[in-house]
Amino acid sequence: MSDSSSKSLAPTDWPLFEVFIRSKQGLDHKHVGSLHASDAEHAIALARDVYTRRQEGVSIWVVPSKAITASNPALKNENFDPMASKIYRHPTFYDIPEEIGHM
Amino acid sequence: MYTQAIDTDPTSRNSPTSHASVAEDVFLARIAQDEKIEPQDWMPEAYRKTLVRQISQHAHSEVVGMLPEGGWITRAPSLRRKEILLAKVQDEGGHGLYLYSAAETLGVSREQLIDALHSGKAKYSSIFNYETKTWADIGTIGWLVDGAAIMNQVPLCRCSYGPYARAMIRICKEESFHQRQGFDIVRALCEGTPEQKAMAQESLNRWWWPTLMMFGPHDSDSTHTGQASAYGIKRISNDDLRQKFVDVTVAQAEFLGLSIPDPALRWNAERGHYDFGKIDWDEFWRVVNGQGPCNEARMHDRISAFEEGRWVRDAASAHAAKRAARAVARAGALEAA
Numbered sequence: 001m002s003d004s005s006s007k008s009l010a011p012t013d014w015p016l017f018e019v020f021i022r023s024k025q026g027l028d029h030k031h032v033g034s035l036h037a038s039d040a041e042h043a044i045a046l047a048r049d050v051y052t053r054r055q056e057g058v059s060i061w062v063v064p065s066k067a068i069t070a071s072n073p074a075l076k077n078e079n080f081d082p083m084a085s086k087i088y089r090h091p092t093f094y095d096i097p098e099e100i101g102h103m
Numbered sequence: 104m105y106t107q108a109i110d111t112d113p114t115s116r117n118s119p120t121s122h123a124s125v126a127e128d129v130f131l132a133r134i135a136q137d138e139k140i141e142p143q144d145w146m147p148e149a150y151r152k153t154l155v156r157q158i159s160q161h162a163h164s165e166v167v168g169m170l171p172e173g174g175w176i177t178r179a180p181s182l183r184r185k186e187i188l189l190a191k192v193q194d195e196g197g198h199g200l201y202l203y204s205a206a207e208t209l210g211v212s213r214e215q216l217i218d219a220l221h222s223g224k225a226k227y228s229s230i231f232n233y234e235t236k237t238w239a240d241i242g243t244i245g246w247l248v249d250g251a252a253i254m255n256q257v258p259l260c261r262c263s264y265g266p267y268a269r270a271m272i273r274i275c276k277e278e279s280f281h282q283r284q285g286f287d288i289v290r291a292l293c294e295g296t297p298e299q300k301a302m303a304q305e306s307l308n309r310w311w312w313p314t315l316m317m318f319g320p321h322d323s324d325s326t327h328t329g330q331a332s333a334y335g336i337k338r339i340s341n342d343d344l345r346q347k348f349v350d351v352t353v354a355q356a357e358f359l360g361l362s363i364p365d366p367a368l369r370w371n372a373e374r375g376h377y378d379f380g381k382i383d384w385d386e387f388w389r390v391v392n393g394q395g396p397c398n399e400a401r402m403h404d405r406i407s408a409f410e411e412g413r414w415v416r417d418a419a420s421a422h423a424a425k426r427a428a429r430a431v432a433r434a435g436a437l438e439a440a
Contacts, residue, residue, distance in 0.1 A: 013214075014420070016207075033270070034204050036213060038416075038423035050197050053190075054277075073143040 245285015263335030
């Protein structure tokens with residue numbers, strides 16, 4: 001057993017990992033949640049038990065949460081609002097005469 | 104999965120409008136438009152505190168909820184029932200994890216949450232402080248307790264806090280299996296020998312009233328409901344959910360040929376709902392405050408499971424440290440070569 005001078009890690013001292021699951025071959029890995037684990041391999045084993053009990057996946061990715069850089073929520077409007085006016089980027093913006101049919 | 108609509112923390116009962124600010128007005132407007140709030144977004148302190156308390160109480164309930172059923176895994180009457188019960192109890196552990204993770208996005212650590220449970224500071228659903236005396240109780244818990252939990256939880260899938268809502272969607276999907284396997288156990292007993300049917304009836308007699316208490320105090324006695332609904336955390340009131348539960352369960356009991364232990368239960372055509380008898384709120388508060396049949400045993404078992412599992416966690420940490428050290432040594436050797 002561990003000696004008393006070195007306090008053993010509680011599960012909460014384990015780093016946090018974000019879990020991504022590919023539900024089917026050919027589809028994207030999608031974020032499903034997070035969990036603590038002693039290392040990445042351990043995180044995969046835990047993610048299998050927690051997130052694929054009903055065949056939800058065929059592949060698992062884990063990423064240390066610390067490694068993720070997120071956009072600043074305070075800049076949400078600045079970042080994303082300008083696209084709202086650019087409706088001409090969407091094919092439905094354009095009228096196609098009925099005689100032309102599918103384009 | 105189990106929530107219990109109780110608020111035992113008087114500090115959270117301030118009205119959300121009592122400390123109005125521009126940020127809070129913007130926040131409340133977002134909630135009013137059914138926008139989701141995410142961890143990085145600004146939120147009032149009362150919103151954060153209410154969520155931490157509710158989500159962690161919910162997580163603790165999942166984890167403690169494994170105990171009344173866990174004892175029956177080795178005594179399940181067939182291999183099939185044993186497999187099903189194992190899968191159900193494993194789900195409850197998973198639900199606890201989804202919810203702890205959601206609570207952690209609000210800035211509390213897992214350690215703080217677990218400490219709060221083990222020190223008795225945090226509550227869990229009081230339904231788990233009742234005994235599971237017979238195999239029929241395992242059926243009744245699935246049918247009624249999980250059934251009541253689903254009623255409580257389906258509206259939470261639309262709650263304003265994103266991580267909580269997403270956890271609830273996953274949980275509700277799995278919860279439906281829990282309710283059906285319970286109904287299936289009770290049904291098998293009701294279609295069995297007279298002794299088996301009597302066992303099912305006796306179990307229903309004990310669990311009916313505690314199950315109705317799971318929905319929490321009457322709306323008129325629950326000051327917290329107002330705030331939680333302003334925050335988009337609670338969508339339907341305690342009494343409305345309880346009524347909905349009674350209305351759907353009566354027909355199920357009739358199908359099974361069981362009688363609900365309430366002489367005041369009758370259809371009220373005018374209201375379009377069943378009327379039912381008075382709930383013993385003294386019993387509810389006794390159990391919430393620690394004097395239920397199993398409060399002590401549950402906490403004892405939870406804490407021993409945590410302590411007795413410590414060596415597994417230590418071993419995992421040691422293994423990870425060893426592998427990390429070896430990887431460093433290998434990289435060093437490669438560089439030297």
